[in-house]
Amino acid sequence: MTNKLHCPDYYINVDFPESLFFAEVYLKLTIPERDVLYIHGDTAIIGHDKGIALCPIANYHNILSHKVDLTINTGSMQEMSDEYVAYYMDAIQKANCDHFFSFNYFNQRIERQLEGMNCAAPVMGKDWSCTFRAYHHADMERGGMAEIFYSRTCKPEELLTRAEAAVRRPSPSNGLEFLELFDDVRGVDRADLLIEAAASAVLGMPYIPREALWLARKVQPTSYAERAFLYLLEKQAAGVDVSRTQDGSVRGHVDGGVVFADGLSYPIAQQTGGMLEGCMEMLGAVQLVGWAGDLARNLPVEAIVASVNGKLISKAVPIGRREDIEAGYGNGVQPAKFRIKVPLPGEPGQGIPEVCVFGLTSDHKAVPLSASGLPAGTIAHIVTGISSKRKIYSFLGQG
Amino acid sequence: MSDTKQYDIVETAKKNFRRAIKEGEDKKLPDAGERWGNYCSQTRLMIERFKTAQEVVHYVQNPLNNTGFETRPSGEALVPVAISMEDFCASNYPEFREYIHSFAETPMSLPETTTPLNGRLVSAPLLWHMRVVMAVSRLCRPRTILEIGGGVWRPGARMDDQ
Numbered sequence: 001m002t003n004k005l006h007c008p009d010y011y012i013n014v015d016f017p018e019s020l021f022f023a024e025v026y027l028k029l030t031i032p033e034r035d036v037l038y039i040h041g042d043t044a045i046i047g048h049d050k051g052i053a054l055c056p057i058a059n060y061h062n063i064l065s066h067k068v069d070l071t072i073n074t075g076s077m078q079e080m081s082d083e084y085v086a087y088y089m090d091a092i093q094k095a096n097c098d099h100f101f102s103f104n105y106f107n108q109r110i111e112r113q114l115e116g117m118n119c120a121a122p123v124m125g126k127d128w129s130c131t132f133r134a135y136h137h138a139d140m141e142r143g144g145m146a147e148i149f150y151s152r153t154c155k156p157e158e159l160l161t162r163a164e165a166a167v168r169r170p171s172p173s174n175g176l177e178f179l180e181l182f183d184d185v186r187g188v189d190r191a192d193l194l195i196e197a198a199a200s201a202v203l204g205m206p207y208i209p210r211e212a213l214w215l216a217r218k219v220q221p222t223s224y225a226e227r228a229f230l231y232l233l234e235k236q237a238a239g240v241d242v243s244r245t246q247d248g249s250v251r252g253h254v255d256g257g258v259v260f261a262d263g264l265s266y267p268i269a270q271q272t273g274g275m276l277e278g279c280m281e282m283l284g285a286v287q288l289v290g291w292a293g294d295l296a297r298n299l300p301v302e303a304i305v306a307s308v309n310g311k312l313i314s315k316a317v318p319i320g321r322r323e324d325i326e327a328g329y330g331n332g333v334q335p336a337k338f339r340i341k342v343p344l345p346g347e348p349g350q351g352i353p354e355v356c357v358f359g360l361t362s363d364h365k366a367v368p369l370s371a372s373g374l375p376a377g378t379i380a381h382i383v384t385g386i387s388s389k390r391k392i393y394s395f396l397g398q399g
Numbered sequence: 400m401s402d403t404k405q406y407d408i409v410e411t412a413k414k415n416f417r418r419a420i421k422e423g424e425d426k427k428l429p430d431a432g433e434r435w436g437n438y439c440s441q442t443r444l445m446i447e448r449f450k451t452a453q454e455v456v457h458y459v460q461n462p463l464n465n466t467g468f469e470t471r472p473s474g475e476a477l478v479p480v481a482i483s484m485e486d487f488c489a490s491n492y493p494e495f496r497e498y499i500h501s502f503a504e505t506p507m508s509l510p511e512t513t514t515p516l517n518g519r520l521v522s523a524p525l526l527w528h529m530r531v532v533m534a535v536s537r538l539c540r541p542r543t544i545l546e547i548g549g550g551v552w553r554p555g556a557r558m559d560d561q
Contacts, residue, residue, distance in 0.1 A: 004501035006536045013549030016435065017419035018442040019468045022459045022551040024412040029400065029452040030505045038415045041422045049543065054415075058423035069541035074531050076548040081432030088547055097545065101535055117432050132538055149538050320437035323444060337437065 012039075012053040012063065020054045027052060039063060060091050068097040075145075077121040078105040085121040093125045098152040100124065106135065106146035107175040110208040110236045119237075120214035126187045129154035133183065135176040140206065144175045148183070163188040167196040171204025178204075182211050191219045195226055198233075213237055235285075250315035254307045259358055259366035261305055261312055266358070266366035271296055273359035273367025274336070285343045291322050291336040292359035292369060298332035301359035301367065306342045308353050316340040405452040412455075416446060438467035453507065459551055460509040469551050471512040472523045481516050484526035492533040502529040524551075 013023060020038075027036050037048060039055040045063055055063060071092055077085060092100060102122050132149035166184035169177075178201055185197040198215035202208050216230045252261040259266040274292030292301045305315045320337035344353050358366040420443075431439055449455045460471050472480050489496050503519040513522045535541075 005495055005498040005532055006540055008542050008544045010543045012543075012545040014545060014547050015549055016431070016439055017416050017423065018439045018446070019548075019550055020419065021412050021416045021442070021446055022455060022468055023549065024415060025408055025449075025452045025455040026459075026551055028408045028412075029405065029456060030507055032400065032404075038419075040415075040418055056419035056423060058419065058426045058428060063545075067543065068545045069543045070535070070539060071545045071547065072531075072535065073547040075527070076550070079435065080548075081430060081435075083429030084432065084435075087429045095545070099539065099541070101538070103531060103534065147534055321441060321444070323440060 008069075010049050010051060010053070012055055012066075012068070014055045014057060014060050017056045017058075020056060024054055057087075061094075064091060064095045066096060068095065070099045070101060071095060071097050072101040072103075073122065074101075074103040076104070077102065078108075079117055080121065082118045085118050085123070089123060089125065092122075100128065100150040102148045102150070103145060106144060107137075107178055107205075107209045107211070108143035109140075110210045110213055110233065119217070120182070120186075120211045123186055123214070124150050126156060126159060127152050127154050129158070130183050133176075133179055135174075135179050137175050143209065146175075146179050148179075154187070159187045160190070163190070163193045163197075167193055167200060171200040173204045173206075178209055178211070182215070185215065189218075191221065191226065194219045195221070195229065199229065202233075208233070208236060210237065250305060250312050252305070252312035254310050254312070254356060254358075259305065259307075259312070259360070261303075261315070261360060264364065266360050266364050268358070269296075269361075269365040269367050271367055272370055273301060273361075274369045276357060276369050285341055286355070287339060287341045288355075288357060289337075289339045290357075290369060291325050292318055292338055292367070293325060293329060293333035293336050294359070294361040294363075294365075294367065295329050295333065297361070297363070298330035299362065300333060300335055302362050303360045304338045304340050304357060304369075305360060305366075306340055306355055306357045308342065308344060308355055310354075314340055314342050400452070402451060406450060408452045409449050409455060413446060413449075435467070442468075456507060457509045460512050462512070469524055471509070473509075473511040477512065477514050477523060480523055481514055481521050481526060484523070484530065485516060485521070488526070488530050488533055492530075492537065495533045495536065499529070502526070502532075 013020065015023070024036060024038065027034065035051045037043070037045075037051060037053040039045060039053055039059050039062070041059055041062065043059075043062075045053070045066055073088070077088070080088070100122070104121060128150045130148055131151050131153070132147075134147040135144055136147065137144040163185040166181050169181070172178035172181050181197055181201065185193055188194065194215045198212045198219075201212040201215075205212075213230075213233045213236075216226075216233050219226055219230065221227045221230050250262060252259065254260070254268075257268050259268060272295065274290060274295075276288050276290040278289040279286055288306070292304050293299070294301055300318055303315050303317055305312055307313060316338055318335040318338040321334045322336040325333050325336045340357070342355055344355075357369045359369060360366055430436065445458065449458070459468055462471055462473055471477075485499065489499060500517065500519060502521070502525055504513045504522045504525045506513075506520060508520075508522060513520045515521075
């Protein structure tokens with residue numbers, strides 16, 4: 001740790017408290033002569049302009065007025081949820097800082113996001129313009145990384161001109177060209193320009209980059225053509241397995257109290273196997289989250305399977321621990337947390353697909369998962385329908 | 400550093416951590432999402448168990464613990480990665496070649512995640528950090544930096560040797 005190239009006077013690290021715990025210990029162990037300021041809610045930072053500061057995310061807004069020369073993010077914004085990206089974009093917009101450097105994933109295949117958790121990040125506000133950009137391609141499977149330097153120098157009247165010029169260019173055929181296109185149109189709200197840019201990327205690139213979906217979503221389509229285009233992109237993305245825990249090749253069905261999966265039979269046990277706790281709707285699929293376990297034997301389940309109208313359609317393995325479940329049912333139930341994406345047949349609302357979710361145990365039983373608020377032992381059904389204006393997903397129980 | 404001093408460092412960090420968590424409860428922060436939510440909940444389980452600072456650093460740097468806050472190739476796999484990353488910086492940032500040797504890993508890091516290279520100790524995070532510093536330094540020389548998601552040790556690498 002003897003970097004002689006460039007050392008700023010003041011460095012502020014904004015991160016999860018869990019990450020800052022490691023940072024604080026590391027810094028104090030390896031460079032004990034340095035002062036490390038931990039920014040709590042009542043910490044006065046006025047006058048602090050030298051050294052290192054660690055700022056938990058919850059207190060980020062307390063320091064936005066502090067003058068900062070450069071904000072940076074490298075290698076992590078693509079791993080954040082959409083909500084966190086929006087949170088940081090809002091903070092950057094309000095911060096007393098006019099420059100932002102990003103070095104993050106870009107141009108990954110829409111159906112293979114690897115560690116990515118969103119469709120595009122960062123997405124700067126309208127008054128930010130890119131003064132430097134480079135694209136570093138890894139390979140066709142992983143896409144690449146975009147290195148971008150933004151400054152708060154863009155005039156609103158420039159946005160439209162730049163976007164119109166961008167969509168007149170030939171379709172992008174490589175990562176850098178797509179980066180230029182994306183960056184030139186991201187700030188406009190005109191549906192025709194956004195959809196043109198997304199379609200241009202779909203046609204020109206060797207594979208569909210996920211940022212094309214971001215552009216198509218921003219359109220908020222109304223016409224049949226725009227809706228169909230977005231629908232097709234969403235269908236592609238619905239196959240994405242962000243945790244690489246999902247097996248879309250599962251074959252089987254549910255019949256007569258037995259789950260048949262990949263040639264094996266699993267009688268449905270009269271015991272609860274966990275809970276469905278959340279359902280995220282997307283075009284062509286639902287994503288279910290919850291926990292599952294072989295509670296009778298204090299073990300994790302081997303897999304979670306979902307059936308649609310009696311046919312097994314997807315399979316996932318549990319990933320991630322749940323302290324509350326381990327405390328309540330035994331510490332052998334780990335990992336318990338899971339997420340499973342369930343493609344639905346046809347257009348949402350055309351018929352009502354019945355979705356059932358089971359945990360498969362190592363002693364070949366299928367344990368049904370309940371939905372929140374339902375008695376243990378019931379099978380969860382997700383009933384999809386269309387109300388007058390919006391889609392409705394709800395859980396119903398059935399013994 | 401003595402065990403007592405290391406213990407004090409960890410206890411202070413625990414206090415800061417607990418207070419930050421409590422302060423965060425009063426604010427409506429976004430959901431961390433599946434990936435980081437899992438890493439954070441695993442880390443919360445571990446934090447109260449730590450005793451010494453060295454133990455903490457080795458824990459977070461150990462690829463087997465999969466904490467997510469650092470990605471560290473280890474063993475034989477590290478050597479070609481390190482050579483490739485250093486070569487990349489040397490060829491893409493030739494104006495900064497003379498500084499490459501000033502980026503060195505601390506010997507307190509987990510040994511299997513470090514390797515000697517051209518006369519000093521390196522690791523994959525260190526070389527990634529070097530690349531970022533070079534990329535930024537070509538564009539500007541900021542006196543004050545705010546890093547979103549700075550992770551475990553980027554501050555140290557950047558701030559040392561003022």
